[in-house]
Amino acid sequence: MSVDVCILCVQAFARQRQLALAEVQERAALLLESVQALEGGMHESEQHVLHANQDTFARIQTEFKAITHGLLPGLELTLEQVGEAVHQGVVFSFSRNGQEWQQGLTQLSGGQRSIVSLALIISAASAGTGTRVLLLDEVDAALDETNQRLVAGLLQVMEMMGFGI
Numbered sequence: 139m140s141v142d143v144c145i146l147c148v149q150a151f152a153r154q155r156q157l158a159l160a161e162v163q164e165r166a167a168l169l170l171e172s173v174q175a176l177e178g179g180m181h182e183s184e185q186h187v188l189h190a191n192q193d194t195f196a197r198i199q200t201e202f203k204a205i206t207h208g209l210l211p212g213l214e215l216t217l218e219q220v221g222e223a224v225h226q227g228v229v230f231s232f233s234r235n236g237q238e239w240q241q242g243l244t245q246l247s248g249g250q251r252s253i254v255s256l257a258l259i260i261s262a263a264s265a266g267t268g269t270r271v272l273l274l275d276e277v278d279a280a281l282d283e284t285n286q287r288l289v290a291g292l293l294q295v296m297e298m299m300g301f302g303i
Contacts, residue, residue: 188223194265195224201261209253209288213246217258230254248280256289260296271302 199217206215212235220227232246233239243251256277263272274293278286293303 191224195219195228197265198258198261201264202257205257205260205292206254209257209285209292210250213250215254215257217261249282249285252277252280253285253289256292260292263301264299270300272296274303 202217203215206213214233214236216231218229218231220229229241230243231239231241232243243254246254256274259272259274263270277293278289281289297303
């Protein structure tokens with residue numbers, strides 16, 4: 139085989155490699171474009187989810203405040219998000235008869251904490267669009283008779299609203 143034929147073979151092989159490289163580079167560019175489109179879609183979806191979570195949390199806050207106002211006279215309770223987004227956590231705060239606000243529930247009685255917990259569950263269930271069934275076990279165990287009647291009345295109202303309890 140002559141040197142000229144070898145040179146032609148090497149040149150043909152080099153052209154094939156260049157074409158293959160160009161094809162791989164084109165595929166890489168398409169993949170990069172696809173990744174960027176997916177990342178953009180994920181960011182947009184995340185923003186929709188965060189907005190929906192904020193809207194739902196606002197409804198839960200409103201319902202929670204209304205329920206606790208009716209069941210715990212003399213106490214004003216709020217439910218506040220910890221960070222910039224609801225999924226970062228929430229904290230309870232309360233004020234007794236318009237006094238200084240306190241975070242957490244440790245200063246409340248066991249019965250009051252039970253009512254706050256029940257109010258949160260009912261608020262979350264009311265704000266959602268899912269099931270309307272609540273499985274509750276001994277929700278009045280830590281309550282005195284007055285609070286037992288209040289909770290029983292609340293559960294009756296919930297049943298009239300279409301909740302299965």
